[in-house]
Amino acid sequence: MVRRTASPSGPRSNLGLAPAPHLYARLTTGRLMLITALCLLPVALVQLYFLGCGLIWQFLIIYVTATLCEAAVSLLRHRPLKQTASDCSTLVTSALLALTVPPLLPWHLSCVCAAFAIVIVKECFGGLGMNIFNPAMAGFVFLLISAPGYMFSTFVPPAEGAFRIAGLGATYEVVIQRQDPAPLQERLHEAATQTDALSGATFLEGLKTSRKSGSADSMVNIPDFTTGAALYYSAQAAACAAGGLVLMIMRIIMVKMVLCYFLAVAGFSYLGHLWWPGLYLPELPTLLVGGTALAGFFIITDPVTNAGTGLGRISYAILVAFLIVVLRALGSYSDSVAFAVLLGNAAAPLIDVLTRRRPYGVGYRRGELL
Amino acid sequence: MAFLIDKIRQGKVWRFFGGIRPPELKQASASPIEELRIPSLITLPVERHLGEGGELLVKVGDQVKKGQQLTIPKGERLVPLHASTSGTVTGIGPQILPHPSGFTGTCITIKPDGHDLSVESKPLPEWEDMEPAALLARIREFGVEGLGGALFQTASKLQSALDGPDGCNVFIVNGCECEPVLTCDDRIMQEYAADIATGIRIIQHIIKPQLTVVAIEDNKSEAIAAMRAALEGSEVQLRVIPTRYPSGQARNLIRIITSLEIPFDEHTAECGVVVDNVETVLSIKQAVIDGVPVTSRVITVGGSSMGRIGNVRIRLGSSVRFVLNSFHLNPEFHQRVVLGGPMMGFTLPTIDVPVTKAASCILAPGSAELPLRQPALNCMRCGRCARVCPSRLVPYKLYALSLHSEHGKAQQNGITDCTLCGCCAFVCPSRINLTLQFRRERNIAFLLQDKERRNERALERIKAHEEKEAQERRKRAERKAAALQRIKEQGKPGPSPRLKLKDDSRPEERPAREAVTSLSETTRPLPQEDLRTQHSIPDETLAARRAALEVGGSFRSITPPARAAAHTTQRSVADETASGGSAKAQVTAGAEAAAQSSPRTASTAAAANGHPITQQEQPAAASSGSSEHLKSAPADPAVTPNPLPYALRRSGEQKSVREFTPWELPPEHQAEHSLVGLPSDPNRLNPILPRKPELLPGETPKLQLPERFKKLKNRK
Structure with a gap:
């Protein structure tokens, strides 16, 4: 049978042609990223309150650098700039990076870290959706490994109302004009109302020294989480949970995955503390301190770098939780979230292969109805 | 249960x-x-x-x-x-x-x-x-x-x-x-x-x-x-x-x-x-x-x-x-x-088409009601498509495989289970039209499966054919052995009656052969065995046949012996025609002599000279199916050597080329003759010729790279 199409012989059609389906959901990538970035706002407010306004400068520097890098790469790759800008993934990456780096980090280091995250980690692999590693975490680890001294010296002790002492002006001098951060840190330290075990440079740093001597259990006599530095950690966890809840309600992140992650963190640290109390913290401090909560709601839920199907994502979350707990006890860095996430990212393709979905109709036998 | x-x-x-x-x-x-x-x-x-x-x-x-x-x-x-x-x-x-x-x-x-x-x-x-x-x-x-x-x-x-x-x-x-x-x-x-x-x-x-x-x-x-x-x-x-x-x-x-x-x-x-x-x-x-x-x-x-x-x-x-x-x-x-509906329906290229039983809806949406799809961004593996697929597929993975033409892997991942319901494309936040890609990939999968099936069928056919041939060979060998055994038992050494007949026919053919040779010194004598028991068609003959079809003549107008003649004596006869036919008489005499002894040989010999076989020469036995032909063909007593290519070019003279009835031909050619009268299809000429594959209804043509991509590819 000879088949011919209408177009060559007939007059040119002026009807609109579009492939099915003609309907689609409202959620787009840009909107999704924007919602995620907005959900990070509570966390940012908590950090502003307890750590001062350094965060604002860090975010601005990182965001501008990241956007410029992204634009340069898309020019090099002959991609339309508008399309690159329409996914707000750079915004999310820079927000996460700004929340994780020390607030008083000198600007050139922030620039380097942002450029590394965008150009090397994201764009070199093919841009959004192609990167293997989480750009924010990779940028943070890059900084941690290449400039550990700076990272250690620019941390600020959490203090209530720190934004009054470390205002925009004071942090401008340190971050942009690269003045010595020590006087500002000193003033913040004094401002911390109560000097307890948590008011060191960071709690995890103190923990590192104590667990090296096998006495981590001496660190866990935390009176309550309503005062001083401990309040900061609980407030940050609550802010993460609030943002995460919004994401879960809007069905942007998987509820099961987040739940499994926190349950796994609690379970592993409970077991660890049971058997080696000198190395492992009990479950509640593990859940609250450091970036555990932030990772659970915002970092491991990054769709690009985790496994694909539901089962794969849950396995990935449990793996990251395990790595966080173990690396926190045995690693030589003070916090382990970034390393755990990167290792989990590296394992994600393998998890994808291992958690293959059951095809439709497997297990069907004839005559099952009777 | x-x-x-x-x-x-x-x-x-x-x-x-x-x-x-x-x-x-x-x-x-x-x-x-x-x-x-x-x-x-x-x-x-x-x-x-x-x-x-x-x-x-x-x-x-x-x-x-x-x-x-x-x-x-x-x-x-x-x-x-x-x-x-x-x-x-x-x-x-x-x-x-x-x-x-x-x-x-x-x-x-x-x-x-x-x-x-x-x-x-x-x-x-x-x-x-x-x-x-x-x-x-x-x-x-x-x-x-x-x-x-x-x-x-x-x-x-x-x-x-x-x-x-x-x-x-x-x-x-x-x-x-x-x-x-x-x-x-x-x-x-x-x-x-x-x-x-x-x-x-x-x-x-x-x-x-x-x-x-x-x-x-x-x-x-x-x-x-x-x-x-x-x-x-x-x-x-x-x-x-x-x-x-x-x-x-x-x-x-x-x-x-x-x-x-x-x-x-x-x-x-x-x-x-x-x-x-x-x-x-x-x-x-x-x-x-x-x-x-x-x-x-x-x-x-x-x-x-x-x-x-x-x-x-x-x-x-x-x-x-x-x-x-x-x-x-x-x-x-x-x-x-x-x-059709907005999820599975398709846009019509023209509205002058009939409504059939398959149509359930005609939808003319405004662009505010159903906005056009925005250009697609990269897939970010959010997994929404995998969560909504009712066939339990992992569409983002299938999409990546399909984009890279991994057809085998796409089949392993169940592309044929896709029902094209459009759920994945509906939820995709990057606005990738997964369903479009899957429709294409599914067609490719079905095409590949069909090709595989056809390959298997062809292999089976070949195997059956070979088995049949081997069986025939075995039977022939058995018959031959039995015959030899019979001869031995009868105690009559010597050639079989059949072989004798073959020997007898030779001298009768000789005049025709001599006639051919006398036409021109440059002409090689015709291999007579080839003419009689020709089972394989030489390439030139095929070309001649195709030429005949191209000028619009019917396949019947050229016969295998004539074809053979065409390719051997073509040039020499043309020369002779130009110089005038002193050899005509010889040719006719030779042919007539042969006709008396064996009609078939005569016609063969005559045709071998590029000589049209006219009514008188036509054996009565051969004209059983061609009485109309006899009426329509004008009686032409004047015998003129008619070089075939020339005859082929001029349709008026084609009528004078003798029509052979199928029984005069070896079985292979008879089979070909049965195809005559069908619309001329050059691929039909030789059944062994590979046929041009037809595009199936659901088949997608092989992707041709545009020129500019080819250039890019060559540049490296």
């Missing part, structure tokens, strides 16, 4: 994997089914109703009545076509079909006379006394097909349920209508609930299911009420299921009602579950009880570009343009006209 059917009977509703909840857009559910006037032209595609070797019952100029059968289809899977109004058949020929690519196909065009006379209906009130087989034949004869859109023939579906290993267990009437915009089934259930109930009883009578369920989505409260009232007192269960697209697809519905996941390579009917659309059930009732064939169907007309929307019973074959006009389309710039 002895209790599953009881569980189903108790009214448990299961949930299928995935699915979406798109906006319903069912504004037309309040508008009753209306009738349109008779269109000015009816176009009925017939290819689906003919099959390979079906028969058309009308010709151009015939008067037809509404409901008159127009085709007799070949094969059990197809149903006949019926005229949808009375009028005159004004054309049977290629017309544009309702297809996204605007393919053409054979259609019957009817000019309606406006009277809308129908053939006498054949009601059958005593259907309950009929055998199921008779009812099935009636259903098929009245053109009932699955009106849900798949056009699976209902009678054969019911038949396969009857033939299945455990008969029919569950019969599900599909009133889900999950696709947005569509309201035709909803309206049918509201208006024809009683008829549908009767249709259900007919099907129950045929397939005798253990359980019958009518499934309706919970967003059709009026249809549910109507059906509930109609099914009052019967054993049929009404099952209200949650609204979720695509619950109306057969496998999803089976999963919802029975919890069974029937694999995609099994037929649901053979597994004991029959699913039929409500409109199909209605048309079964009309076919069996009222005796009215399917000549119309209910469709929904919707979209914000329409002046009004509604449901309409439309005659099959009315054009989409007619429907759009009747509903006052007010088109926007580049108006899309979608045939």
